[in-house]
Amino acid sequence: MSLLQILIRRLMLATLVIFGVIVVTFIISRLIPGDPARLMAGEHASQETVQHLRHVLGLDRSLPVQFAVYLSKLSHGDLGVSIRTERPVSEDLERFLPATIELSVAALLFAVLTGVPLGVVSAVYKDTWIDQAARALSVVGISMPAFWLGLLLLDLFYNWLGILPGTGRLDEGLSAPPRITGMFTVDALLTGEWATWRNALSHLALPALTLGFVNLGIIMRQIRSAMIEVLQEDYIRTARAGGLSPATIILGHALRNAMIPSVTMLGLLFGDLLYGAVLTETIFAWPGMGNYVIQSISFLDFPSIMGFAVVASLVYVLLNLAVDLSYMALDPQIREIG
Numbered sequence: 367m368s369l370l371q372i373l374i375r376r377l378m379l380a381t382l383v384i385f386g387v388i389v390v391t392f393i394i395s396r397l398i399p400g401d402p403a404r405l406m407a408g409e410h411a412s413q414e415t416v417q418h419l420r421h422v423l424g425l426d427r428s429l430p431v432q433f434a435v436y437l438s439k440l441s442h443g444d445l446g447v448s449i450r451t452e453r454p455v456s457e458d459l460e461r462f463l464p465a466t467i468e469l470s471v472a473a474l475l476f477a478v479l480t481g482v483p484l485g486v487v488s489a490v491y492k493d494t495w496i497d498q499a500a501r502a503l504s505v506v507g508i509s510m511p512a513f514w515l516g517l518l519l520l521d522l523f524y525n526w527l528g529i530l531p532g533t534g535r536l537d538e539g540l541s542a543p544p545r546i547t548g549m550f551t552v553d554a555l556l557t558g559e560w561a562t563w564r565n566a567l568s569h570l571a572l573p574a575l576t577l578g579f580v581n582l583g584i585i586m587r588q589i590r591s592a593m594i595e596v597l598q599e600d601y602i603r604t605a606r607a608g609g610l611s612p613a614t615i616i617l618g619h620a621l622r623n624a625m626i627p628s629v630t631m632l633g634l635l636f637g638d639l640l641y642g643a644v645l646t647e648t649i650f651a652w653p654g655m656g657n658y659v660i661q662s663i664s665f666l667d668f669p670s671i672m673g674f675a676v677v678a679s680l681v682y683v684l685l686n687l688a689v690d691l692s693y694m695a696l697d698p699q700i701r702e703i704g
Contacts (some may be wrong), residue, residue, distance in 0.1 A: 372690075373691070376687050376690055376691075377687070380683040380684075380686070380687055383679070383683055384676070384679050384680060384683055387675055387676070387679040388437075388440075388672070388675070388676060388679075389433075391671065391672055391675040391676075392432075392433055392436065392672060393429075395668050395671050395672060396429055396432070396668070398663075398666060400666045401416070401420075401666070402423070402425070402449050402665070402666035402667065402668060403416050403417075403419040403420040403423060403425060404416050405449075405665055405666055406419055406449055407419050423449065436672065440676070443456070444456075445459070445669060445672070445673040445676065446668075446669030446672070446673065447669060448662070448667055448669055448670045449665065449666070449667045449668065449669065449670070450661065450662060450665045450667040450670065451670075455669050455670050455672075455673035456673070458658060458670065458673075459655065459658075459673055459674070459677055460548075461548075462653060462654050462655045462657070462658045463548070463654075463655055463677070464547060464548025464549045465535065465548070465549070465550075465647075465652060465653050465654035465655075466640060466643050466647070466654035466655040466656060467549065467640075468548075468549035468550065468551060468552070468570065469570065469573055469574060469577060469639075469643055469646070469647070469652060469654060470577070470636060470639040470640055470643055471636075472551075472570050472574035472578070473573075473574045473575075473576075473577035473578035473581070473639055473643075474578065474581070474632070474635065474636050474639060475574075475578075476574055476575060476578035476579075476582070477578040477579070477581040477582045477584075477585050477635070478585060478632065480578075480582050480586075481504075481581075481582045481583070481584075481585030481586040481589065482585060482586075482589050482621075484500045484503065484504075484582075484586045484589075484590075485500075485585065485586040485587070485588065485589025485590040485592075485593060486589060486590075486593055486616065486621060487500060488500035488501060488586065488590045489589070489590045489591075489593030489594045489597060490593070490597075490616060492594060500586060500590070501587075501590075503582075503583065503586070504582070504583030504584075504586045504587050505583060506583070507579050507580060507581070507582045507583030507584075507586075508580070508583040508584060508587075510579070510580065512576055512577060512580050512642060512645050512646055513645045513646075513648075513649055515576050515579060515580070516572070516573070516576040516645075516646055516649040516650065517649065519572050519575060519576055520532055520572065520649070520650070523572060524572070530568055530571055530572055531565075531568055531569050531572075532572070532650070533650050533651035533652075534569060534650075534651055534652070534653070535550055535566060535569050535570075535652065535653060536550065536562070536565055536566055536569060537565055537569075540562060540565055541562075542562075543557050543559050543562050543563075543566075544557050550562070550563075550566035551563060551566045551567055551570060554566055572650060573646050573647070573649075573650040573652050576646050576649070576650075577639060577642060577643060577646045580642065581635050581638070581639065584631070584635065585628070585631070585632070585635070588627075588628050588631050589624060589625075589628060592624035592625075592627055592628060593620055593621065593624045595624075596620045596623050596624045597620055599623075601619070602615060602619065602620060605619055629689060629692055632689075633685050633686065633688060633689030633692075634685070634686065634689065636685055637681065637682035637685045637686070640655075640678055640681060640682065641678060641682075643655070643656040644656035644657075644659065644660060647660075648660050655674055655677075655678070658670065658674070659671060659674040662674070
């Protein structure tokens with residue numbers, strides 16, 4: 367099967383997945399108890415005012431008609447207008463998405479830079495106390511709820527030690543850097559605002575550590591398993607017999623091959639981080655998409671909920687597609703499977 371055929375097939379499957387997410391999210395959002403028109407109008411508004419709002423919002427139509435209207439607008443890139451903020455959902459998501467991406471990238475970097483070395487060391491010193499300690503840490507990371515870890519870190523580093531800020535992206539009174547990417551650490555770095563960069567980095571530390579630690583154990587166990595398998599291959603024995611140094615064998619040969627099956631996992635983890643950021647952003651008052659959608663859910667803001675689901679699903683599906691293509695580039699034998 368050619369690469370183009372595989373790409374077309376993956377795109378068709380991705381379209382079906384996104385459509386399925388839209389259908390399920392639309393139905394669930396409409397089944398949530400409550401009346402967004404009543405919330406928008408206020409408790410003391412008259413029934414006539416509420417009915418008028420329901421008509422303006424299109425909530426008095428049948429579900430199939432509402433869904434058809436939504437799909438028609440979505441096909442033109444219109445995600446609707448937020449009931450809560452009264453702004454286009456696309457503008458809201460454009461405003462909050464960079465903060466979530468910044469947090470997810472920082473969390474993934476922490477998980478990779480910590481989990482990969484731990485996995486390598488655990489595999490090299492298999493069945494020793496070092497291996498046992500690393501495996502215990504991975505179990506803690508996988509088992510620990512993000513919200514509980516976040517509260518512990520807040521209590522320790524913010525309340526007790528006072529060495530890291532607790533919430534937000536910048537200290538109060540400090541201006542955001544000129545917007546280039548929307549990610550404060552990147553924008554401050556690009557514009558040379560070093561004080562802002564240090565402050566933004568300190569605010570990013572605790573939420574990134576919270577979100578990344580949950581995935582550290584997954585990465586560590588994957589790398590450990592792959593490394594153990596690779597270290598038993600014949601070419602590794604040949605390299606050892608040839609007198610190559612342990613560092614060259616482990617880093618130059620074993621790790622490079624062990625990373626191939628980990629590419630898929632890393633891509634999927636980044637997609638999971640976008641969804642997992644919801645709780646972390648709520649705990650640290652991080653103004654990203656997760657915090658935005660939590661507030662939208664409490665307000666029954668259907669357009670915002672749907673917009674978040676569509677964008678997050680699109681990002682997740684595109685990440686899967688990129689991972690599939692990169693995996694095929696690293697291992698051409700996968701193309702035969704399709």
